Amino acid sequence: MKRDVLIIGAGGVAQVVAHKCAQNNDVLGDIHIASRTLSKCEAILESVREKGAMKQEGVLKAHQVNAMDTQAVADLIRETGAQIVINVGSAFVNMYVLDACIETGAAYIDTAIHEDPAKICETPPWYANYEWKKRDLCAEKGVTAILGAGFDPGVVNAFARFAIDQMDEVKSIDIVDINAGSHGKYFATNFDPEINFREFTGTVYYWEDQQWKEKKMFESGRDWDLPVVGTQRAYQSGHDEVHSLATNYPQADVRFWMGFGDHYINVFTVLQSLGLLSEQPVKTAEGLEVVPLKVVKAVLPDPASLAPGYIGKTCIGDLVKGVKDGEEVELFVYNVADHKEAYEEVGSQGISYTAGVPPVAAAMLVASGDWDAKTMKNVEELDPKPFFTILDQIGLPTRVKDAKGDHPWNA
Numbered sequence: 001m002k003r004d005v006l007i008i009g010a011g012g013v014a015q016v017v018a019h020k021c022a023q024n025n026d027v028l029g030d031i032h033i034a035s036r037t038l039s040k041c042e043a044i045l046e047s048v049r050e051k052g053a054m055k056q057e058g059v060l061k062a063h064q065v066n067a068m069d070t071q072a073v074a075d076l077i078r079e080t081g082a083q084i085v086i087n088v089g090s091a092f093v094n095m096y097v098l099d100a101c102i103e104t105g106a107a108y109i110d111t112a113i114h115e116d117p118a119k120i121c122e123t124p125p126w127y128a129n130y131e132w133k134k135r136d137l138c139a140e141k142g143v144t145a146i147l148g149a150g151f152d153p154g155v156v157n158a159f160a161r162f163a164i165d166q167m168d169e170v171k172s173i174d175i176v177d178i179n180a181g182s183h184g185k186y187f188a189t190n191f192d193p194e195i196n197f198r199e200f201t202g203t204v205y206y207w208e209d210q211q212w213k214e215k216k217m218f219e220s221g222r223d224w225d226l227p228v229v230g231t232q233r234a235y236q237s238g239h240d241e242v243h244s245l246a247t248n249y250p251q252a253d254v255r256f257w258m259g260f261g262d263h264y265i266n267v268f269t270v271l272q273s274l275g276l277l278s279e280q281p282v283k284t285a286e287g288l289e290v291v292p293l294k295v296v297k298a299v300l301p302d303p304a305s306l307a308p309g310y311i312g313k314t315c316i317g318d319l320v321k322g323v324k325d326g327e328e329v330e331l332f333v334y335n336v337a338d339h340k341e342a343y344e345e346v347g348s349q350g351i352s353y354t355a356g357v358p359p360v361a362a363a364m365l366v367a368s369g370d371w372d373a374k375t376m377k378n379v380e381e382l383d384p385k386p387f388f389t390i391l392d393q394i395g396l397p398t399r400v401k402d403a404k405g406d407h408p409w410n411a
Contacts, residue, residue, distance in 0.1 A: 121202025
């Protein structure tokens with residue numbers, strides 16, 4: 001059954017989502033995209049047409065909307081007839097778009113936890129501060145809401161569920177995100193700089209010994225020997241999926257690790273030390289009020305602009321340890337993506353590609369009924385196998401490294 005789609009957002013991830021929806025419009029039907037800036041939406045749709053991405057003839061239309069206006073989003077959902085909303089706008093708009101979906105009955109899919117612009121790294125479990133407060137209402141209204149359906153969070157949650165399903169007992173989940181690519185710029189972030197920096201300026205929350213613990217950013221690092229990209233240094237970071245996985249698997253230690261080079265750490269440290277990563281407004285000598293973090297965002301390269309010259313690969317996966325038949329076991333479930341291949345296919349770099357393909361797979365599963373839960377779910381609460389099957393087909397194959405070797409997930 002076809003389910004028409006409305007995409008919220010017009011950044012690099014939205015471009016991937018639009019291309020992948022077009023490539024699968026035999027399942028997803030009419031495609032609409034909306035953001036504050038109509039020209040950005042139109043540029044994305046033009047790239048879809050240039051690539052000849054539409055699988056079959058159909059609607060491909062741009063709209064202008066303020067995604068922080070719930071009523072405006074609800075009106076647009078009704079106008080377009082969209083039955084699935086893929087929210088890849090800023091994390092600041094999540095709750096407004098979710099409320100519009102609850103009002104209209106459209107299925108809701110996002111890729112990150114909601115954020116309050118005035119707060120950073122909120123107390124865990126972070127989802128309980130926002131999205132989970134609407135869980136009962138989604139169930140009451142029969143509205144499907146799939147939270148954190150990007151790569152991390154998203155696919156890594158499914159990796160964890162897949163590994164745990166093969167164990168009698170899970171002991172730990174370590175998520176490792178490595179970008180071994182190079183964009184050739186002096187300094188840039190791979191997605192929205194404001195959101196990127198906010199992840200790393202607050203407390204690193206992680207779940208260990210069945211309790212929440214805290215570290216400072218870059219306090220804990222280790223080398224990981226990974227498929228394809230080799231040995232890479234990663235640091236323990238706070239991240240969305242820790243908050244839901246710790247709730248759903250409280251018996252397991254849950255940690256997130258992200259790769260950073262020395263240059264990134266040095267620049268980040270200088271910016272933070274100077275107060276330039278603060279989300280709190282300050283006044284200039286001329287009396288102009290500015291938010292330092294927004295100024296930094298304004299002078300850095302647009303992440304979407306990095307795509308043409310990006311080379312190298314990413315490796316993102318879960319090392320899950322547990323017990324099976326009385327023996328200790330471990331599985332590394334992962335994906336490797338290529339920046340150049342992503343650009344050639346959809347005009348975006350690999351980070352946007354890995355974030356944008358999964359919500360389209362989730363939308364296809366909602367359309368087919370496999371993931372049409374009629375309530376709110378995090379990805380690990382859903383069957384991962386149909387998700388992996390579609391991801392394999394549309395560009396992000398899943399592999400497993402275990403006692404048997406390195407092989408496809410379904411081998």
